[in-house]
Amino acid sequence: MEITNSKNNKLKSVAEWKELVSEYQQPHLGRAIWQIVNTLGTVFLIWVLLYLTLSISWWLTIGLSLLAGLFLVRAFIIFHDCGHGSFFKSKKANHVLGFISGMLTFTPYHHWRWEHAMHHATNGDLDRRGIGDIWTLTVKEYLSSSRLTRINYRFVRNPFILFVFAPLFLFMVLERFPSSKCKPRERRSVHVMNLALLVWCLVMGSIFGFLPFLVIQVIMMAVAGTCGIWLFYVQHQFEDTYWAQGEDWDFTAAAMEGSSYYKLPKVMQWFSGNIGFHHIHHLNAMIPNYNLERCHKSDPFFQVAPELNLFTSLKSITFRLWDEDNSKMIGFRELKRQLAIEDFKEAA
Numbered sequence: 001m002e003i004t005n006s007k008n009n010k011l012k013s014v015a016e017w018k019e020l021v022s023e024y025q026q027p028h029l030g031r032a033i034w035q036i037v038n039t040l041g042t043v044f045l046i047w048v049l050l051y052l053t054l055s056i057s058w059w060l061t062i063g064l065s066l067l068a069g070l071f072l073v074r075a076f077i078i079f080h081d082c083g084h085g086s087f088f089k090s091k092k093a094n095h096v097l098g099f100i101s102g103m104l105t106f107t108p109y110h111h112w113r114w115e116h117a118m119h120h121a122t123n124g125d126l127d128r129r130g131i132g133d134i135w136t137l138t139v140k141e142y143l144s145s146s147r148l149t150r151i152n153y154r155f156v157r158n159p160f161i162l163f164v165f166a167p168l169f170l171f172m173v174l175e176r177f178p179s180s181k182c183k184p185r186e187r188r189s190v191h192v193m194n195l196a197l198l199v200w201c202l203v204m205g206s207i208f209g210f211l212p213f214l215v216i217q218v219i220m221m222a223v224a225g226t227c228g229i230w231l232f233y234v235q236h237q238f239e240d241t242y243w244a245q246g247e248d249w250d251f252t253a254a255a256m257e258g259s260s261y262y263k264l265p266k267v268m269q270w271f272s273g274n275i276g277f278h279h280i281h282h283l284n285a286m287i288p289n290y291n292l293e294r295c296h297k298s299d300p301f302f303q304v305a306p307e308l309n310l311f312t313s314l315k316s317i318t319f320r321l322w323d324e325d326n327s328k329m330i331g332f333r334e335l336k337r338q339l340a341i342e343d344f345k346e347a348a
Contacts, residue, residue, distance in 0.1 A: 026291075087288055111186040261303075
C-alpha cells in the first residue's frame with residue numbers, strides 16, 4: 001500500500017523502499033579500505049608535508065592546512081558511517097575506526113553516535129527537537145518567547161555565529177563535555193577521547209612546536225567544522241523542509257521531504273563523502289557513503305527529494321523559523337512582513 005505525504009505526492013510504503021535499498025546497505029570491504037587509504041592516508045601524508053613546509057614557507061603551511069581541513073570533512077563522513085555501523089560489516093572494526101577518525105575530528109565516538117541516533121529518530125518531529133539538531137523555533141514559539149530568548153535565538157542563528165564561531169566552539173569545546181542525558185558508556189567515551197587528544201596535542205606540539213601546531217590544527221578544524229555545519233544546515237533547513245507534530249509525523253516523509261539532495265560538483269561531492277544524498281541516508285542510515293549515489297540513481301522514487309545546488313542553497317542562510325501555518329521555513333524579514341499585514345488588516 002502507498003501512503004501520501006504532506007505535499008500530496010505518493011510515497012512508497014516502508015516495505016517497498018526497504019526492498020529497494022536492501023542491496024545498497026551491504027558494506028563493501030574493498031571500497032571501505034580504499035576510502036581509508038585515500039582519506040586517512042592522505043591526512044597522514046599532509047601532516048608530513050606540513051612539518052617539511054614549516055622551514056620553507058608559512059604560506060605553504062597554511063595552504064596545506066586548508067586542504068587538510070577538506071580531508072577532515074571526508075574523514076568525518078567515515079567516522080559518521082562507523083557510528084551507524086555501516087562502513088564495515090564488523091561491529092568491532094567500525095568502533096576502532098570510529099575512534100581513530102573521531103580523534104582526527106576531535107569528536108568522541110560513542111557520545112556522538114548516541115546524539116546522532118537521536119537526530120535520525122526525531123528528524124522533522126516538532127515534539128522531539130533538541131538533541132543532535134540545530135535550534136529551530138516555530139513562528140508561534142518565537143512570538144510567544146521572552147525578549148531574552150528571542151535575542152539568544154537571533155544570536156545563535158546569525159550566519160557568522162553559526163558558520164564561523166560555532167563550528168570551532170562545537171568541536172573544540174562542547175565536544176569535551178558529555179551530555180547530562182547520556183549513559184555511562186557515552187560519558188566515558190568523552191573522557192577517553194579527551195585523554196587521547198591531550199596525548200595527541202602533547203606529541204604533535206613537541207614535534208611541530210606548540211604554537212605552529214595550534215595554528216595548523218585550528219585552521220584544519222575551522223575549515224572542516226564550517227563545511228560540516230554548512231552541509232548539515234542546508235540538508236535540513238531549506239524552505240520546503242518537513243516538520244510535523246505528534247501523530248502527523250511520518251518517518252518516510254521526514255526522510256524524503258525533510259532531507260535535501262544537495263547536488264554538488266563532483267570534487268565537492270567527493271570531499272563531502274556523498275553526504276549530499278542526504279535523503280537516502282535518512283531513509284536508511286545503514287547504507288555506507290560509497291553506496292549512496294548508486295542507490296539514488298537506482299529508482300525514480302529516490303529522485304523526487306528536494307534538490308539544492310550551490311547557488312540555491314545560499315538562500316537557506318535567510319531561513320530562521322518554521323512557519324507552521326504555511327508549512328515552510330521563513331526569515332525574520334518575512335515574519336516582519338506577515339505581522340505588518342496582520343496589523344494592517346486589524347486596523348482596517
